[in-house]
Amino acid sequence: MKLPGHDAIARQADEHLVTHRVKLPRKLVDRPIRQVAKRLAMAMLVLVVTVVVVYVDRAGYHDSADQTVDLLDSAYYATVTLSTTGYGDITPVSDSARLTNILVITPLRVLFLIILVGTTLEVLTERTREEWRQSRWRSTLRDHTVVVGFGTKGRSAIQTVCVTGLKQQQVVVVDPSSKAIDVATAEGYAGVIGDATRSEVLKRAEVHRARQIIIATQRDDTAVLVTLTARQLNRSAKIVAAVREEENAPLLKQSGADAVITSASAAGRLLGLSVLSPAAGMVMEDLIQQGSGLDIVERPVIKAETGRSPREIDDLVVSVVRGHRVLGYDDPAAASLQLTDRLITIVRATPGTQVTPDIRPLPQD
Structure with a gap:
């Protein structure tokens, strides 16, 4: 599959390639x-x-x-x-x-x-x-997170998952720009310079052994190609991708993405909500920002909560994840919690608390 603009993207990536495609974070030294x-x-x-x-x-x-x-x-x-x-x-x-x-x-x-x-x-x-x-x-890299694209979306996504407890050593950034990789390595992340639509570049990032993959490219067609390539190399990893146009979201899901965030629509909805209610907009912005104020997290159901309803749980339950379904807190099917369920809850953020990563890239222009 070859989408329009792919050749131009590949040529642009080639212009940025250097001899050492993998760059590891290191102490600052003189050139x-x-x-x-x-x-x-x-x-x-x-x-x-x-x-x-x-x-x-x-x-x-x-x-x-x-x-x-x-x-x-x-x-x-x-x-x-x-x-x-x-x-x-x-x-x-x-x-x-x-x-x-x-x-x-x-x-x-x-x-x-x-x-x-x-x-x-x-x-x-x-x-x-x-x-x-x-x-x-x-040899030591296992179950890591690969982030494709180190722009506004990619950096925000990394910051979010790192707040939840992911170590910097477990993040690998892939970007065709050597300047972007230099910034990433300066912040403590390993970096791979190259076009992520090519399997050999993703293999350098050890994507076949990654636990989760975040795709935050600048172009939707690039995101589709990266998703296809990443899913081919890793059948079990969780892939989350961002697109600008909502009409491209189904194509990304068909390509293998587990979740797709439409950045333009998400930003527009947040703007509209802020117009209707500035306070509600502030609350949503707070929920999006992990590690401060209120956090939205996913956690497993404990034994003491089995058989109870979401309303009877001490935490503020928003949804119940049962298998591949997401049930609302008031859904009759979620009236009795099961031990295999997972809860989407809103909690007060406390410094040093580590929770299950809930990857939600921030809206981008």
Whole structure:
């Protein structure tokens, strides 16, 4: 299946692809160019100090060319000495010059080599170290959450599920933009750069071992393709997708999405509700925001609640989930709760409380 605009999306994704498609969160460090510049500056400082030391004690050195050692000769001697080239045309002849070479020049030479060799080794081992980190990350990644698209919807969805107790290490972001992935890794999430409509990109995110997949792309046709690909790779994961147009929601469900959120319609309904009743709009906004004020959560029925009606439960029950059906609290079928039921309740948010994730992406323009 190939929808209009797919080729353009693929080309755009290719423009953003880089050599390392998987980026893991790491501590903030200087950029490689800045690190090299710092070490180069240190090496130049060592060279300058060596030149000064030789020039101050220039009377103790002998130049086979013109018998005298000036500033240029001191720089020349310092350069060939620190680089261990050692042509021998300028040599220390006095006791003080030789002692200075033993106690000062030799340690400076060792320091100079350490700086250069250290930089070379770091460059050579960086890729090996990164590959080892990725291999270890893949081996430990299980039952994680894959978020496709790190725009407003994707970031809001991640924040919501993380408030409910999901760890940042269990979130993998997929986005064709390297800048978006840089932001994601800076916030502590692993990132995969690439077009999520391609199975090889989703495999890099270990989507076949994910527990839940959130699809928050900018285009509806892209969301359909990503859903099809993700469902093909993972038959058991819970897939929640967002679309802009309501008419595309059935297509997403047919493609394998368990739940579809229409962002444009949801935002419009919230606007309309706020016009009719600003207080009601504030309450709905509060319910959407997990971790503050009132939260809407899903939890299992406990033994003590079996056989009771939703009205008799201490929590404010909104709906009862029985199998694949969602029953209203006043539905006669939900009059007697079963142990296998799940309750959708409204509770007061308390810091540090972890609840079953209830994935509901926030409305987006």
